[in-house]
Amino acid sequence: xxxxxxxxQTGCPIAFGLDTFGDRWSLLIIRDLMLKHKKTYRExxxxxxxxxxxxLADRLKHLETEGIIKKSRDPxxxxxxxxxxxxxxxxLAPIILEIIQWSGxxxxxxxxxxxxxxxxxxDRDAVIAEIRSGQADKDNQTIGSHRTKSPR
Amino acid sequence: xxxxxxxxQTGCPIAFGLDTFGDRWSLLIIRDLMLKHKKTYRExxxxxxxxxxxxLADRLKHLETEGIIKKSRDPxxxxxxxxxxxxxxxxLAPIILEIIQWSGxxxxxxxxxxxxxxxxxxDRDAVIAEIRSGQADKDNQTIGSHRTKSPR
DNA sequence: AAAATAACTTGCAAAAAGCAAGTTGTGTCT
DNA sequence: AGACACAACTTGCTTTTTGCAAGTTATTTT
Numbered sequence: 001x002x003x004x005x006x007x008x009q010t011g012c013p014i015a016f017g018l019d020t021f022g023d024r025w026s027l028l029i030i031r032d033l034m035l036k037h038k039k040t041y042r043e044x045x046x047x048x049x050x051x052x053x054x055x056l057a058d059r060l061k062h063l064e065t066e067g068i069i070k071k072s073r074d075p076x077x078x079x080x081x082x083x084x085x086x087x088x089x090x091x092l093a094p095i096i097l098e099i100i101q102w103s104g105x106x107x108x109x110x111x112x113x114x115x116x117x118x119x120x121x122x123d124r125d126a127v128i129a130e131i132r133s134g135q136a137d138k139d140n141q142t143i144g145s146h147r148t149k150s151p152r
Numbered sequence: 153x154x155x156x157x158x159x160x161q162t163g164c165p166i167a168f169g170l171d172t173f174g175d176r177w178s179l180l181i182i183r184d185l186m187l188k189h190k191k192t193y194r195e196x197x198x199x200x201x202x203x204x205x206x207x208l209a210d211r212l213k214h215l216e217t218e219g220i221i222k223k224s225r226d227p228x229x230x231x232x233x234x235x236x237x238x239x240x241x242x243x244l245a246p247i248i249l250e251i252i253q254w255s256g257x258x259x260x261x262x263x264x265x266x267x268x269x270x271x272x273x274x275d276r277d278a279v280i281a282e283i284r285s286g287q288a289d290k291d292n293q294t295i296g297s298h299r300t301k302s303p304r
Numbered sequence: 305a306a307a308a309t310a311a312c313t314t315g316c317a318a319a320a321a322g323c324a325a326g327t328t329g330t331g332t333c334t
Numbered sequence: 335a336g337a338c339a340c341a342a343c344t345t346g347c348t349t350t351t352t353g354c355a356a357g358t359t360a361t362t363t364t
Contacts, residue, residue, distance in 0.1 A: 008200075008201050010200040010201050011200075011261055011262060011263040012180075012183070012200065012201075012262070012263060013251065013252045013254075013255030013256060013259060013262045013263070014179055014180060014183045014248065014251055014252065014255070015180060015201060016255040016259045016262055017251040017252075017254060017255050018176065018179060018180070022174065022176070022179065023176065024170065024174070024175065024321085027166055027170060027174065028164075028166060028167060028170070031164070031166045040341075040342085041341065041342050041343075042340090042341060042342080045342095048160075048162040048163075048164065049160050049162050049164075049167060051322095052321070052322050052323065053322095053323090053324095053342085053343070053344090054321085054322080054323090054343085054344075054345085055320090055321065055322075056343090057342080057343055057344075077330085077331080077341085078329085078330060078331080079329065079330040079331065079340070079341050079342075080330090080340090080341055080342075081341085081342075088258060091254055091257065091258075092254060094250045094253075094254075095247060095250040095251055095254060096166065098246045098247040098250050099165065099166055099169040099247055100165045100166065100169075101246075102165075102169060102243055102244060102246075102247060103165030103166070103168040103169050104165060105243065106240060106243075107165060107168040109163055110163060110164070110165045110168055176352090192310075192311085193310065193311050193312075194309085194310065194311080197311095202353095203353095204352070204353045204354065205311085205312070205313090205353095205354090206312085206313075206314085206352085206353080206354090207351090207352065207353075208312095209311080209312055209313080229310085229361085229362080230360085230361060230362085231309070231310050231311075231360060231361040231362065232309090232310055232311075232361090233310085233311075
């Protein structure tokens with residue numbers, strides 16, 4: 001198995017965070033779930049950063065094991081699966097937003113536009129609430145009924 | 153050269169952040185600078201997580217190139233150097249604090265104690281201010297003589 | 305002057321990442 | 335029904351990065 005980050009077991013909260021979501025790819029998957037409304041394996045594969053398929057499979061497994069994401073069958077297409085953030089995963093939103101703000105300040109080429117940054121700054125809680133509501137139901141999600149298209 | 157993270161150049165702020173400080177070790181060095189008052193090569197080497205010396209050298213170089221940390225001679229001992237956070241590095245504090253809070257919520261074994269978490273929650277700005285004041289002077293510091301007040 | 309210390313560098317083996325091709329379980333089309 | 339397509343992986347192999355041990359250079363310290 002290709003493991004992402006063996007546990008450092010040092011008791012430090014930063015090390016703990018790095019071990020669970022801090023490798024070269026995990027946060028990008030989380031970003032896709034959180035901000036780009038991606039849900040399927042194929043959508044993650046097609047990200048601009050071009051993750052390799054075996055690495056993607058490994059990271060999804062790892063994140064699921066860590067309880068950051070969950071996997072469920074697509075009720076409308078039995079050959080595909082839908083990934084979504086758990087509560088624990090949604091709680092990473094503040095970290096993601098802080099990274100966006102830092103990069104917004106220091107990366108001149110970043111695509112994070114002024115308006116997005118301003119929104120995060122002024123309406124942080126609403127942004128986070130939207131992220132949460134964008135994920136499937138906390139408990140037993142998307143059973144039967146139509147996939148509610150993500151509200152645009 | 154052992155490179156930490158080749159630039160993904162995708163324009164995404166998350167990818168940018170990961171490329172500059174998001175590898176398996178960089179954030180731990182930043183943590184040591186920010187929260188543990190470590191300043192020298194040896195102090196970083198002695199961290200609980202046991203970073204290899206070649207990797208440490210590489211990461212310090214990378215972080216310096218990225219403008220996150222700066223290196224200066226120790227005025228009191230000419231064989232050692234002092235590393236400190238730049239303004240850009242100090243601006244990572246909110247990210248670090250969010251990671252600590254997340255781990256504080258989800259890692260039962262974490263050493264981040266209640267009081268620390270509470271302090272971050274209630275007094276966030278003061279904590280960040282302390283981190284800033286803990287670093288060497290912003291401008292041209294520790295050159296030969298005693299620490300002179302930087303004209304600002 | 306010899307030993308110790310700080311900050312690295314070098315060389316090599318082991319682990320992880322990256323790439324291409326193959327597999328399995330569904331749907332879809334004719 | 336049979337052939338093809340597609341989603342989600344898995345496998346095998348090469349390249350890159352990491353981790354470890356030992357060595358180097360420039361100061362102190364004894």
